[in-house]
Amino acid sequence: MAEPLLVVEDLKVHYPIGKTLFKPGVTLRALDGVSFTVGKGEVVGLVGESGSGKTTLGRAVLRLVEPTSGKVQLDGQEVTTLSAGDLKALRSKMQIIFQDPYASLNPRMSVGQTLAEALMLHKIGTRKDREQRVGDLLEKVGLPRSAAARFPHEFSGGQRQRIGIARALAVNPEFIVADEPVSALDVSIQAQIINLLQDLRRELGLSLLFIGHDLSVIEFLCDRVIVLYLGRIMEMGTAAELYSNPRHPYTRALLDAAPVPDPTVRRERITLKGDLPSPINPPSGCVFRTRCPYAVEACAEVVPPLETFESGHRVACIRSHELDLRKPLS
Numbered sequence: 617m618a619e620p621l622l623v624v625e626d627l628k629v630h631y632p633i634g635k636t637l638f639k640p641g642v643t644l645r646a647l648d649g650v651s652f653t654v655g656k657g658e659v660v661g662l663v664g665e666s667g668s669g670k671t672t673l674g675r676a677v678l679r680l681v682e683p684t685s686g687k688v689q690l691d692g693q694e695v696t697t698l699s700a701g702d703l704k705a706l707r708s709k710m711q712i713i714f715q716d717p718y719a720s721l722n723p724r725m726s727v728g729q730t731l732a733e734a735l736m737l738h739k740i741g742t743r744k745d746r747e748q749r750v751g752d753l754l755e756k757v758g759l760p761r762s763a764a765a766r767f768p769h770e771f772s773g774g775q776r777q778r779i780g781i782a783r784a785l786a787v788n789p790e791f792i793v794a795d796e797p798v799s800a801l802d803v804s805i806q807a808q809i810i811n812l813l814q815d816l817r818r819e820l821g822l823s824l825l826f827i828g829h830d831l832s833v834i835e836f837l838c839d840r841v842i843v844l845y846l847g848r849i850m851e852m853g854t855a856a857e858l859y860s861n862p863r864h865p866y867t868r869a870l871l872d873a874a875p876v877p878d879p880t881v882r883r884e885r886i887t888l889k890g891d892l893p894s895p896i897n898p899p900s901g902c903v904f905r906t907r908c909p910y911a912v913e914a915c916a917e918v919v920p921p922l923e924t925f926e927s928g929h930r931v932a933c934i935r936s937h938e939l940d941l942r943k944p945l946s
């Protein structure tokens with residue numbers, strides 16, 4: 617496995633909800649003890665239903681959301697305890713690409729100004745160098761140099777996402793969180809942006825935490841995949857292993873819910889009953905047990921640890937040794 621660039625240990629983000637002078641409020645456990653690494657040059661995918669904590673995790677790693685506890689290290693440097701000044705310096709190493717590029721671009725600034733601002737913030741180059749670099753960045757993401765003089769509203773959704781990517785790349789980061797970067801785009805444009813990310817990743821040796829809904833995109837782009845449910849990791853492993861041999865019932869349910877190329881092929885599916893439980897009052901034991909077709913009494917009592925299989929695959933399910941999820945349901 618690649619040398620780790622990002623190390624996350626027992627990360628928790630608990631949001632206080634409804635606290636007033638007269639009421640104690642409650643705690644929403646958006647992320648509840650998550651540990652993983654992202655290697656140098658590695659792309660790690662993060663999947664899970666809406667509300668499972670993916671965005672919170674991506675932002676907590678960059679400290680755009682303050683973690684409640686736990687550790688995040690980037691290239692050996694502790695992120696969680698950095699002062700505001702040191703954090704600003706570290707931001708040149710870690711960047712984010714947002715789902716909605718339009719909302720994250722200043723409509724009153726030209727594309728050239730937006731990119732130059734990112735360079736100036738990190739004191740990169742002289743004015744002349746920056747002009748040159750803005751043009752180079754635009755070419756790198758497949759836009760003409762002349763795009764620098766234009767404004768965000770003059771571009772299509774896909775082009776705006778290219779600008780968002782150029783802005784993230786401006787400061788030469790080693791690590792990027794891509795938070796559903798293609799979900800807001802037309803299907804026909806999505807593939808172009810995914811291919812661009814794939815090319816950039818190869819050319820620049822970038823490490824990415826790629827948050828997504830579309831399992832086929834994740835399989836195409838990612839070396840490893842983390843499956844998140846109610847703020848906890850259910851399973852993680854190489855994309856090849858996880859897709860061909862899921863070991864957690866939740867992973868299999870996610871794979872079963874994905875569209876198949878040939879809809880006439882009949883499959884035995886695990887379909888998820890009900891909605892995601894509230895992270896304010898999560899189930900005892902295994903948080904997935906209330907929707908799991910394989911749950912037994914012990915699942916309510918034991919919080920399953922992430923166990924490592926011989927393939928390096930890690931699974932949090934006390935029944936994972938006895939279940940063969942490749943088989944149809946009985």
Ligand SMILES: Nc1ncnc2c1ncn2[C@@H]1O[C@H](COP(=O)(O)OP(=O)(O)OP(=O)(O)O)[C@@H](O)[C@H]1O
Pocket residue numbers: 631633644645646664665666667668669670671672673895
């Ligand atoms: N600022 C906040 N204050 C309180 N609760 C929050 C806050 N941000 C997120 N949450 C809650 O934390 C949980 C995880 O949310 P998060 O947005 O991280 O999930 P997600 O998996 O990214 O979902 P989606 O795919 O819809 O973006 C949800 O229950 C959400 O309502």
